[in-house]
Amino acid sequence: MTKKTMNNEQRTHSGLTLMEMTVVIATIAVLGALGLPAVRSLLDSLESQGSAKTMINGALASARAIAAKEQRYAGVRFQKIYDPNKSLEDASQYMIFIVHEEPKTLSNAFRAVEGLQPIKLPDSAGVMDLRYRTKSQDDPGDDPINDNGDIDNDARLKDTTTFSVIFSPSGKLIIHEVRVRNKDGDTGDGSKDDIFNSETNVENNGIGMFYQDDSTDKSLGKEHSRNKFVIYDRTKFKRLDEDDRWDDYLKDLDFIYINPYTGTMIE
Secondary structure (H helix, E strand, O other), rough: OOOOHHHHHHHHHOOHHHHHHHHHHHHHHHHHHHHHHHHHHHHHHHHHHHHHHHHHHHHHHHHHHHHOOOOOEEEEEEOOOOOOOOOOOOOOEEEEEEEOOOOOOHHHOEEOOOOOOOOEEOOOOOOOOOOOEEOOOOEEEEOOEEOOOOOOOOHHHHHHOOEEEEEOOOOOOOOOOOOOOOOOOOOOOOOOOOOOOOOOHHOOOOOEEEEEOEHHOOOOOOOEEOOOOEEHHHHHHHOOOHHHHHHHHHHHOOOEEEEEOOOOOOO
16 A cells, blocks of 8 residues: 555544534533533533542452452441541541451451551542441441431431442452451550541540441441442532432432452443
8 A cells, every 4th residue: 555545544534424523513512501610510520430430440459459468358448537627428538448357356357458548539529338227226228317216317428438348368359247446456445546446536536537347326337348339429419408319319329339250340
């Protein structure tokens, strides 16, 4: 083939087809109708969701590697940080690498992997397993009930944004009972763990970033790991009233499952 012929072919394929041009024009029209603020909000939402998915996939891959290297159960814990200057709704959500610990005071205890810092998720995106418990029982799936018999929305938010994904030593995703503790296995306030600690240490003594699993009345107790979750728009979630958040918006989101053999997300 001559150089001239190649150039002609390149010119032939460099233009847009009628269908592609129609899509471009329609897209420009839609963006113009929405207005710049709406477009920016839409792009930010898509960007944050994509960024969150990339970060989560990376964390899951790292957790599988830790499980294989350490030859014990390991995984990723999703949880909101304690922030005295923000409400639970506004607090940042993190991914923490956890590993199974030989029993000290509790069975099925996991602790943060030493030397690996928690990873902060984008503030515009959050992750939920959409399962929560009552104060009177350990079984998840029911509304958390306060002393007046009403749904405690803070407890529900804390519980459903706090969950774990666990891999076996062979790298396979499994459902395993989890109870996250400090590295010392201390059930009181004696640990100096700077990741997971007791409520007293985290709030009053400035020791630790996250509540450990102490009791179900705080919506943080032992529960089984998960194999699916949803990624939600935190800005939209905050804008809706409490009933619309849970009964409409979140229930309409599609679950993202995790491939049990590769550890990657399935959409």
